[in-house]
Amino acid sequence: MSFPQPITSWFNARGWSIHPHQQAMLDRAGDPATLLIAPTGGGKTLAGFLPSLVELSDGTHTGLHTLYVSPLKALAADIKRNLRGPVDEMGLPIRIEDRTGDTPASRKKAQRVDPPHILLTTPESLALLLSYEDAPRMFAGLSRIVVDEIHALADSKRGDQLVLALSRLQSICPNLRRVGLSATVEDPAAIASLLARHPDLCAVLTADPGPPADIRMLRTEVPPPWSGGGAAFAIPAVLEKVRRHKTTLIFHNTRAQAEIFFRNLWLANTDNLPIAIHHGSLEREQRQKVEAAILRGELRAIVCTGTLDLGIDWGDVDLIIQVGAPKNVKRLVQRIGRANHRYNAPSKAILVPANRFEVVECVAALEAAQVGDLDGDPRGSGPLDVLCQHILAMAAAGPFEADHLYNEVITAGPYAALTRADFDACLDFCATGGYALRAYDRWQRLRQQADGRWMLRDPRAAQKIRMNIGTIQDSELVKVRYRRNRGGKPLGEVEEAFAASLSPGDTFLIGGQVVRYEGLREMVVEVTPDAARKPKVAVFSGTKFATSTQLSARILELLHQPAWPKLPSHTAEWLALQREVSKLPEAGRLLIESFPWDGRQHTCVYSFAGRNAQQTLGLLLTKRLEDMGLHPLGFVATDYATLIWGLDRVIDPAPLFDRQALRDGLENWLAQNAVMKRTFRASATIAGLIERNLPGARKSGRQATFSSDILYDTLLKYDPDHLMMRITRTEAMRGLVDFGRIEELLDRIGTRIDHLQLNRVTPLAAPLFLEMGKVPVQGSAEEKLLADEAQALMRQAGLQDAETA
């Protein structure tokens, strides 16, 4: 493909020449699918758009030409800005608009009637557009789709949702060409098969990755604490780095950590350097303010979470600081790619371990990054809950033939192996609920017309289906705002569970300020400013990253060394202390520690089997403990250990690891636990059995709504083979259960179990106490607790405890 005059002149005027990978993209512009792998700042986005600009340059195309899909709303807005500039300078007659959840309704309506040449959107907005009857008209003439940061979408069900949408788009526009843009990944072929129409071939182009990054671990005079994620000890050193650089991005793994760190940074910021905070729980207005300030180059540092992770061009960032262990080598490498957008300049990054175990993790991650040892788990086949949502969305768009929809769906890579029987089960679920008991079939959702096509029984249901589109599982969030007499300014959101734990007078952090909880009014948390220095901290969900198993293996190797010259002395001393008071875990053996803490007995199992397997182990071991009458209360799992607590002390753990008993326990008991219920809730919401809780749409009176756990229990009892139960089991096996790795572990350790009875928390166990995601065990311990508490309360209130028969 050759350049039209205006584009050539634009390049020439700047003295720029086209990158080889941009040329390669142009050469392959006619291919049905192409994947480009390039580092951030490599002109990747322009490479994706150049063929569109060329094709649109003569002004003859009417209607939509290119659809651009990115994982983030902010990215769509950013690309619009960055594309508008060059297009205007080239004087090209191209209309560019974005469409996300933030776009006003009037503009959205206009876009459906008169679409722009280039539309920038997200997978959810695209799925929504395809659920309208007029989708074929709107997308007529669409020639190209560019999927940006496709590696990020591939990590979740959003990727499955997107490719199902693509399968429909391809039916509307048979000549649609697909382009994927990705950061460096461990398995490009997997991303290519996600992108391409099955069984089309998809070329993978790889841009020059540029010089290797300059990554180091921060070494401070002050040692990191034994545990915790705040990294407060590193504040002076981080401020010093900020002073010496133009713009620094300071990444955190969770929003709560970002809030605390930002607060501490401000308290120490005596020079008043302009530093801001940016994360997904903040009010949109506040986020946009920060984004604008970054673009104007006014900020010296931005404390942020994954929302700034992706390829948004935030100008001249010359340093990346990662606070907390990166958990995953691939993500670390991708984040580091955010610095130095000038091609061919090395990216500079500093890792700040938040505690001493993270020092070990950081050193292991650095070694892996330096040898380019990227990690990742293979993608599974397309999940059926997403397919159910897609079927309902297609029904909202209009009547369809089952054969036709099936043939369309199997062109999506993840669904290429979908059997007709599974498809029919999903269709039946959407139509009738798919229950063994056909009680209320006259109210089914979809019915078949005389011509055999499926359609909505009640056309008004379309609206409800559209409201439910999306696969992102937000925990229930409530808005936070100042009291009316304080102006009522909205501040952001916190988890409902956190809001419920607050009492008037409690203080917490949001947007870097300490606020005082005043009360809940119509599901809005009302607060007033507070001068307290030590707030109770908001437990934002954030994304909990799992340390990859590959990284876990490296860590185990590192721990086993006789001495640790590569580790800072404080960490080496800590490990030495662990070796002294207990033991260090080693491959081929299993270390278990038991100790009392905070009125409960704890047992810590260091099996380094990866988070999923550790989680399953926690579920199985607590079940065994319950059977043995040891009253387990709960557990928490990380990638390297499972910490279990309960009312009684574990004396001999060996019988807990009886292989047959564990395996027997898995089957019947798997059904009855909190993890399964959590999984069920997520899948049932995606599949449309449970309505998504829309912010503001929920009433405060809860009599009418009941917990999804009840639906799970009911299905388990009366219809255990129902599609939703099948999906839940599959999801749990894929995401949470990993029993195969437990068997591997049992093979590896044989009878080599080292059980240490100790009288205090050990150095290595301490960080586990701060892990999020504790799983409660609802067993006999709960009854015991209630009995004790009820007795104490009645006594305290001076009430006579009447006879309990």
Place this chain on the structure above:
Amino acid sequence: MNSHGFSLAGITLHAMGSGALWWPDQSLLCVSDLHLAKSERVARRNGTILPPYDTRDTLNRLAADLTVTNARMVVCLGDSFDDTDAANSLPEEERLWITRLQAGRRWVWIAGNHDPGPLEFGGTHLAEMPRPPLTFRHIARLGASGEISGHFHPKARIQTRARSITRPAFLVDTDRVILPAYGTYTGGLRSNDEALARLMRPEAIAILTGRSVYAVPMPR
């Protein structure tokens, strides 16, 4: 029997772990807010097709309580059906099941806000039922005494030393008892909600239901 005994207007009553109220002297079993056929109403009105097993699960539990108590009289305190159409749409099998449960005992349907009119089921249909010194009605009335009601689906949350636990609960003071919802597809209203806090005396207790029953000062 898993239950907690207490006294109201001089009458001894038992709050059962199942959520039913047992009056031994009268051999009377009282249940509230069964919301039978809720899945039918949700499918009809909302388009969401919930597992249609709620009615049989609720009836299973009621049948078990009848076996344990061998009650001569049953009082359903209102909202027995999710609405009148739901009552009429009950599959034949479940309709017959209710009839079987009714055999050999007095059965009273108190009207609720979900099922205000008479139902096509055997038994006596009443707006409320005086049974001196007690009165059975769906929604509690401020100022009443010796009153047994439902409607609010009360639940109570207890902060124990390890975690907070929330369960459906009876609320009891010297004037009244409010029953938890008995139906399978029902949620709950926390005892600290204004509507409940206003009705109950300061010294009220909450009796948490479940595998065992626990009485505590009503959480406010």
